[in-house]
Amino acid sequence: MTQDTSRKIAVLGCGLIGESWAALFLHHGFDVGAWDPSEEARAGFATRLARPLAQLGELTDGAVQKGQLALCATLQEAIEAAEFIQENAPESIPLKQALYAQIEAAPGAATIATSASGLTWSDLCGTMTTPDRLITAHPFNPPHLVPLVELYGPDTARLDHAEALYRAIGRVPVRLNKEATGHIANRLASALYREAVHIVAEGIADVEAVDAALVNGPGLRWSVMGAHMTYHLGGGPGGIEHYLRHLGPSQQRRWDTLGTPELSPEVCDKLIEGIKTASHGRTIPELEAERDAGLMAALKTRAKQI
Numbered sequence: 001m002t003q004d005t006s007r008k009i010a011v012l013g014c015g016l017i018g019e020s021w022a023a024l025f026l027h028h029g030f031d032v033g034a035w036d037p038s039e040e041a042r043a044g045f046a047t048r049l050a051r052p053l054a055q056l057g058e059l060t061d062g063a064v065q066k067g068q069l070a071l072c073a074t075l076q077e078a079i080e081a082a083e084f085i086q087e088n089a090p091e092s093i094p095l096k097q098a099l100y101a102q103i104e105a106a107p108g109a110a111t112i113a114t115s116a117s118g119l120t121w122s123d124l125c126g127t128m129t130t131p132d133r134l135i136t137a138h139p140f141n142p143p144h145l146v147p148l149v150e151l152y153g154p155d156t157a158r159l160d161h162a163e164a165l166y167r168a169i170g171r172v173p174v175r176l177n178k179e180a181t182g183h184i185a186n187r188l189a190s191a192l193y194r195e196a197v198h199i200v201a202e203g204i205a206d207v208e209a210v211d212a213a214l215v216n217g218p219g220l221r222w223s224v225m226g227a228h229m230t231y232h233l234g235g236g237p238g239g240i241e242h243y244l245r246h247l248g249p250s251q252q253r254r255w256d257t258l259g260t261p262e263l264s265p266e267v268c269d270k271l272i273e274g275i276k277t278a279s280h281g282r283t284i285p286e287l288e289a290e291r292d293a294g295l296m297a298a299l300k301t302r303a304k305q306i
Helices: 017-029 039-043 048-058 077-081 092-106 121-125 157-169 186-199 208-215 217-222 228-235 234-256 265-279 283-306
Strands: 008-012 031-035 069-071 084-087 111-114 136-138 147-154 172-173
Touching: 008 017, 008 077, 017 031, 017 048, 017 084, 017 136, 048 283, 077 136, 084 092, 084 157, 092 111, 092 121, 111 157, 111 283, 121 136, 136 157, 147 157, 157 172, 186 208, 186 265, 208 217, 208 265, 217 228, 228 234
Parallel strands: 008 031, 008 084, 031 069, 084 111, 111 136, 147 172
Antiparallel strands: 136 147
8 A cells, every 4th residue: 555655653662563663654655753762772773674674575575665764863853743653662651651741742642552562541541631642552563464453542533543544554453342451362362371381380281282282273273263253163054153052061161171370480490491392492583583484474375365
């Protein structure tokens, strides 16, 4: 989608998440004003954008309407004339609130979209003079490859604008009807990870077997269809009604046996050793590259089906 490159997005925070957001907006033709309080983070930012930009170019067969990147020495410079502010500061309420105070003290009324994953809108807006400017816009890592953006906020017009903006850069926004810690996706992921830890802690299976079962079983189905729809099909011709009436009790029995593990030192040691074994000597950058290659292959396949 071609955009008017006079449209400017402010990206505050030049870490991994800010890097992904900046690449996405630039790739789709928006200008980006990027700022971070760390001079070191700002200095290496343009270089670090090369990788996500190359990946986005590969996904679109080189088609790109690249915007202009401005590395800003001050927050005020980054947000000046920006129509939208993507905030990616660390998950600290005092830090984020101090940042919002600086934004509110500057001219402008652009929406402030926080990438916060573990903090809710109510956690963050308490000290703001214009809290309606703030929305939750939580991506899944890495944002330039995983399309999900979870939205929440009190101002419908701002949410409408944010949703249109994210769709313009190829994201899939979903809205929460009410706020919840972890939003939607992290709650789902946390529930599954809790049971994955329980299985290892109880000696039912090791880390590598748990991950293989997920990737080659439900994870494969969930990559094309969500949990509710998957169980709808699990009910055969009768769909979800048949499933709930006839197989619901077996689901309830499984729920009743799910674990509530504690991350004790002993359990943590099991998980750490399990990851060492499952990694087969691969480094974090090597595993990230493997993850990204898999995500890109899945995205290319999905694009062909649309």
